Amino acid sequence: MNETVVEIQNLKTYFETEKGFNPAVDGVSMILESGKIMGLVGESGSGKSMTAMSILGLIPKPFGQILPESKILFEGDDLTKLSEKELAKIRGNKIAMIFQEPMTSLNPVYTIGKQLMEPLRLHKNLSKREAKVLALKYLEQVRIPDAAKRFASYPHQLSGGLRQRVMIAMALTCEPKLIIADEPTTALDVTIQAQILELLKDIQVRLNTAILFITHDLGVVAELCDDVCVMYAGEVVEKCDADRLFETPMHPYTIGLLKSLPKIDDDVEELYSIEGMVPNLIHVPTGCRFAPRCDKSKRICFDALPPRILIDKQHEVLCWQYDEGAWSNE
Amino acid sequence: MIQRTQFFKEIAMDSKLNRRSPFGFGRKRLKYMMSIEATEAKNESDLATSESSKSSKIPNNGKSPRDAEDLVTEEHFWQSLFKGIYRDKKALVGLVMVFLFILIALLAPWIVPHDPYAVDMEKVLIAPNSTYVIGTDFLGRDILSRIIYGARISLVIGLVPTLISLAIGTFLGMVSGYFGGKIDYLIMRLADVCMAFPSLLLAMVVMYTLGASLFNIFIALSIVNWGSTSRIVRAQTLSIKEKEFVEAARSIGVGKFKILWRHIFPNCIPSLIVLFTLSVPEAIMSEASLSFLGVGAQPPTPSWGLMISRGKEFLFSSPWVAITPGVAIFLVVIAFNFIGDGLRDALDPYTKH
Amino acid sequence: MKYIIKRLLGTIPIVIGVSLLLYIMLNIVPGDPVALMMGEHVNADTIERVRARMNLDDPLLVRFSKYVLGAFKGDLGYSYKLKREVSTLIWKAFPNTAILAVAGALVSWMIGIPAGVISAVRKNTAVDYGVMTFALIGVSMPVFWSGLLFQYLFGLKLKWLPISGFDGLNIKYIVMPAIVLGWSSAATIARLTRSSLLEVMSADYIRTAREKGLLRYQVIMGHALKNAFLPVLTVMTIQIASLLSGAVITETIFGIPGIGRIAVSAIQTRDMPLLQGSVMFTTILIILGNLVADVLYSFIDPRIKYN
Numbered sequence: 005m006n007e008t009v010v011e012i013q014n015l016k017t018y019f020e021t022e023k024g025f026n027p028a029v030d031g032v033s034m035i036l037e038s039g040k041i042m043g044l045v046g047e048s049g050s051g052k053s054m055t056a057m058s059i060l061g062l063i064p065k066p067f068g069q070i071l072p073e074s075k076i077l078f079e080g081d082d083l084t085k086l087s088e089k090e091l092a093k094i095r096g097n098k099i100a101m102i103f104q105e106p107m108t109s110l111n112p113v114y115t116i117g118k119q120l121m122e123p124l125r126l127h128k129n130l131s132k133r134e135a136k137v138l139a140l141k142y143l144e145q146v147r148i149p150d151a152a153k154r155f156a157s158y159p160h161q162l163s164g165g166l167r168q169r170v171m172i173a174m175a176l177t178c179e180p181k182l183i184i185a186d187e188p189t190t191a192l193d194v195t196i197q198a199q200i201l202e203l204l205k206d207i208q209v210r211l212n213t214a215i216l217f218i219t220h221d222l223g224v225v226a227e228l229c230d231d232v233c234v235m236y237a238g239e240v241v242e243k244c245d246a247d248r249l250f251e252t253p254m255h256p257y258t259i260g261l262l263k264s265l266p267k268i269d270d271d272v273e274e275l276y277s278i279e280g281m282v283p284n285l286i287h288v289p290t291g292c293r294f295a296p297r298c299d300k301s302k303r304i305c306f307d308a309l310p311p312r313i314l315i316d317k318q319h320e321v322l323c324w325q326y327d328e329g330a331w332s333n334e
Numbered sequence: 335m336i337q338r339t340q341f342f343k344e345i346a347m348d349s350k351l352n353r354r355s356p357f358g359f360g361r362k363r364l365k366y367m368m369s370i371e372a373t374e375a376k377n378e379s380d381l382a383t384s385e386s387s388k389s390s391k392i393p394n395n396g397k398s399p400r401d402a403e404d405l406v407t408e409e410h411f412w413q414s415l416f417k418g419i420y421r422d423k424k425a426l427v428g429l430v431m432v433f434l435f436i437l438i439a440l441l442a443p444w445i446v447p448h449d450p451y452a453v454d455m456e457k458v459l460i461a462p463n464s465t466y467v468i469g470t471d472f473l474g475r476d477i478l479s480r481i482i483y484g485a486r487i488s489l490v491i492g493l494v495p496t497l498i499s500l501a502i503g504t505f506l507g508m509v510s511g512y513f514g515g516k517i518d519y520l521i522m523r524l525a526d527v528c529m530a531f532p533s534l535l536l537a538m539v540v541m542y543t544l545g546a547s548l549f550n551i552f553i554a555l556s557i558v559n560w561g562s563t564s565r566i567v568r569a570q571t572l573s574i575k576e577k578e579f580v581e582a583a584r585s586i587g588v589g590k591f592k593i594l595w596r597h598i599f600p601n602c603i604p605s606l607i608v609l610f611t612l613s614v615p616e617a618i619m620s621e622a623s624l625s626f627l628g629v630g631a632q633p634p635t636p637s638w639g640l641m642i643s644r645g646k647e648f649l650f651s652s653p654w655v656a657i658t659p660g661v662a663i664f665l666v667v668i669a670f671n672f673i674g675d676g677l678r679d680a681l682d683p684y685t686k687h
Numbered sequence: 688m689k690y691i692i693k694r695l696l697g698t699i700p701i702v703i704g705v706s707l708l709l710y711i712m713l714n715i716v717p718g719d720p721v722a723l724m725m726g727e728h729v730n731a732d733t734i735e736r737v738r739a740r741m742n743l744d745d746p747l748l749v750r751f752s753k754y755v756l757g758a759f760k761g762d763l764g765y766s767y768k769l770k771r772e773v774s775t776l777i778w779k780a781f782p783n784t785a786i787l788a789v790a791g792a793l794v795s796w797m798i799g800i801p802a803g804v805i806s807a808v809r810k811n812t813a814v815d816y817g818v819m820t821f822a823l824i825g826v827s828m829p830v831f832w833s834g835l836l837f838q839y840l841f842g843l844k845l846k847w848l849p850i851s852g853f854d855g856l857n858i859k860y861i862v863m864p865a866i867v868l869g870w871s872s873a874a875t876i877a878r879l880t881r882s883s884l885l886e887v888m889s890a891d892y893i894r895t896a897r898e899k900g901l902l903r904y905q906v907i908m909g910h911a912l913k914n915a916f917l918p919v920l921t922v923m924t925i926q927i928a929s930l931l932s933g934a935v936i937t938e939t940i941f942g943i944p945g946i947g948r949i950a951v952s953a954i955q956t957r958d959m960p961l962l963q964g965s966v967m968f969t970t971i972l973i974i975l976g977n978l979v980a981d982v983l984y985s986f987i988d989p990r991i992k993y994n
Contacts, residue, residue, distance in 0.1 A: 060898060062894070062897055062898065088902065088903075089902065092900045092901065092902050093900060094900070095897070095898055095899065095900035096898055096899035096900035096901075097900055100898070100899075101898045103891060103894065103895060103898075105891050108890065108891040108892065109891040109892055109894070109895045110892055110895065111892040111895070111896065111910050111914065112892070112914065112988075112989070112990060113913050113914055113917075113987070113988060113989060114910075114913075115989075122896075122899055122901075123899045123900060126899065126900055126901065127900060158989040158990065160989070160990050171895075174895075174899070523700065523701075523704060524704070526701050526704070527701055527704035527705050527708055528708075530701050530704075530705050530970060530973065530974050531705065531970050532928045532929065532931060532932035532969070532970070532973060533932070534932040534935060534936075535932055535935070535950070535966050535969060535970065538935075538950065538951075538954060538966070539709060539712055539713065539962070539966055540712065541954065542713065542954045542957070542959075542962055543712050543713065543715065546954075615827070619829055622829055622831075623829065623830070623831060623936060626829075626831045626936065626939075627935070627936065627939060627951050627954075628951070628954075628955060629951070629954050629955070639829075639831070642831060642832060642835065643831075646835055646940075649835060649838065649839055649843070650843055653839055656835050657832075657835065657836065657839070660828075660829060660831075660832030660835065660836075663829050663832065664827055664828055664829070664832065667827040667828075667829070668823065668824065668827035671823055671826060671827050672823070675823065
């Protein structure tokens with residue numbers, strides 16, 4: 005039932021800046037399966053959005069480059085090697101994306117309807133009338149009240165929540181295999197957030213699509229996701245089942261993230277926060293990238309790259325602590 | 335004119351032109367620009383995140399990028415300004431050219447090869463040679479010397495009326511923005527009216543009333559162009575007057591004009607500087623145009639515009655008479671435009687690389 | 688619709704203000720206009736009679752309102768020097784100015800918009816730098832000077848085009864003045880189109896469009912240009928003003944019998960009614976032009992109607 009839709013292998017996306025190369029995504033691997041929601045968690049600048057943009061081939065060239073050893077396998081093709089035209093046929097068609105900013109992600113000078121019909125007309129070669137029928141169907145599916153009327157509205161006439169629904173409808177129109185949702189609820193009110201999440205979940209169940217859900221909010225992950233990848237400074241530091249992440253987090257960074265979540269039953273005065281910031285990746289540290297902020301770090305963490313340790317089939321962590329030999333030798 | 339308006343648009347964006355501000359003209363358009371601007375501020379931060387992937391933007395920390403932009407201080411402005419100019423070779427070239435222009439104007443009496451006013455009917459319309467580097471005009475006067483003297487006129491025209499007009503515009507704009515109400519309404523309507531005229535036509539009318547002379551050009555240019563300045567300053571005043579430090583000053587009983595001078599005026603300086611660099615070449619151009627049309631400086635004043643106008647009758651036989659003063663105008667204007675461009679680039683993230 | 692009416696009403700006080708300001712400025716000129724008009728050899732009696740007939744003894748505001756009422760009936764007064772109705776003179780000159788201005792506008796759009804688009808699409812390439820340098824040169828050249836250069840080069844040296852003169856719609860006479868007039872506007876439009884398009888290209892909805900599977904050029908043509916065009920349109924309307932005042936100079940250089948030429952000669956001959964009429968006419972034309980542009984704008988940008 006859950007088949008592999010996209011397989012990312014050793015994805016490396018580097019950016020050229022004035023000061024040197026910046027490995028925004030550095031060796032990310034993951035498998036996205038149909039009917040499952042993969043959460044991608046991390047602070048700003050951890051490379052999660054860049055991972056998504058790499059899948060769609062929308063890295064701003066020539067500053068950003070996907071290194072040749074990277075592979076993104078989709079329906080037998082390696083997306084990183086496809087031409088612009090071939091990629092364009094996949095975008096919005098087989099892989100669709102929902103963005104963070106519903107307020108600004110719709111073109112202000114065109115009606116909702118026109119923008120909804122665009123992917124259909126582009127990828128499915130539908131006539132205007134056919135496209136309209138389908139587009140209306142999806143508008144109803146994302147539970148937009150009065151869909152027929154909204155069809156002729158301009159984006160500024162809709163609220164943020166409605167606009168995000170339109171964005172979702174737009175992502176759905178071509179029935180994609182994978183939907184990438186890049187913090188789709190961040191800009192919305194809490195109540196509307198919940199509605200949108202519910203909608204996404206519903207769609208995933210009904211259409212059996214794979215969803216890559218990018219967020220910095222672990223609460224949302226708990227609610228929505230099946231699997232989780234935790235990213236830190238361009239690397240996936242921990243990857244496991246969502247339930248498991250909350251029960252037995254292993255990477256110190258994940259533990260820190262979980263600790264910093266406010267809990268209702270807790271009576272602490274101050275919220276925990278991980279000290280420091282995501283490091284400047286232009287001067288990549290020789291050892292573990294999290295070491296400077298880690299409260300468990302030992303010498304070895306600064307000296308050598310941490311190993312990727314498979315705790316079991318579902319749980320992977322990038323940390324010296326779990327390499328028992330090396331850790332106890334310190 | 336167009337340039338000024340374009341700049342006005344940009345400043346309007348910069349200074350978050352207040353929602354209740356502009357009367358009459360293009361109000362809706364300005365509103366629209368503001369909505370764009372809000373979008374942009376956001377995009378800008380997004381761009382930063384996506385391009386370098388490590389901006390300090392922390393999601394949901396309760397501060398939108400707008401707030402961050404509000405914190406742009408004067409220091410920050412100067413810093414980016416100097417950095418911009420330093421990095422931008424064009425602006426540096428412009429600065430050097432303007433410096434040379436000022437130097438030539440100041441040293442004119444000592445560096446002219448001949449008397450710019452000396453009529454010599456035996457040396458009429460001599461082609462450029464070693465004595466008369468760019469020839470003589472129809473009255474046998476050395477054109478190079480006249481151009482050098484003309485630099486003085488252009489320099490003064492570029493500076494004095496521009497400063498006066500900026501001063502008028504700034505004062506009216508601050509008063510209008512700070513006091514609001516009827517005064518505001520009155521001043522802004524007057525500004526609308528002045529801006530509705532094409533500035534050259536308005537200047538021509540003023541010249542008609544006052545009579546054609548160089549001095550009257552000063553007056554005309556001083557009173558013609560204050561409208562857009564006052565609009566810009568007013569918009570900034572409106573946004574600054576809501577800030578805490580102004581509230582604080584008011585609450586401890588600081589006088590209104592003192593607040594205007596001490597707190598509001600310094601915050602308008604950045605835009606005034608940019609406005610100034612754009613207005614100087616405009617003023618020089620206006621003087622030249624008026625003099626060219628015969629309603630400005632009168633013979634034998636060595637005004638560049640007048641020289642072109644008088645020389646154009648000899649365009650066929652002696653083209654240098656009319657063409658060379660134009661080169662001078664062109665060089666000065668382009669120098670200021672280089673600087674203005676540099677300033678704009680320094681302050682506008684989009685034209686940067 | 689409501690917007691259009693509101694905008695229309697907002698224009699009225701400006702039109703009144705403009706004409707009042709102009710009237711005051713022109714009517715506080717020292718010297719007796721009647722004496723000026725009639726020459727030196729008239730007796731005081733005649734002057735008195737003419738003054739009375741021209742209502743010159745009324746207070747300024749009364750005279751102004753009479754002038755405005757007359758203007759509505761198409762009566763803009765009587766030229767002192769040319770001894771003819773001002774309105775007749777203006778109506779005869781207007782088509783020439785209109786032809787020139789429209790041709791100038793066409794030139795500036797046809798050069799400016801494509802240049803700006805190319806420059807933005809090829810950002811930071813040699814093409815971009817080339818276009819922008821050219822634009823900077825364009826805005827820095829005084830119109831009257833570039834006019835002379837053109838005359839010298841294409842008229843005198845190459846003999847491609849007549850040096851000056853005007854002959855209705857005869858394209859030979861229009862080309863050069865139109866290019867000279869449109870030249871600097873083209874530069875401004877190119878610069879603005881470029882920066883506007885660059886701004887738009889970094890907008891979120893452009894990313895959305897790319898994500899939908901549109902190719903870069905499709906995104907530019909389909910999504911970016913319409914948005915980028917809005918600020919350009921604003922400047923194009925302001926351009927009406929600069930074209931009409933630029934026409935003053937262009938008409939003078941090329942000897943085109945238009946309104947600008949009338950205004951300049953009216954100043955030189957101190958012909959007040961003629962100057963008043965031509966400036967008033969031009970300015971109100973500009974205000975109306977802006978009005979039309981604003982309304983047009985509200986049709987292109989859906990946000991305006993609903994705001």
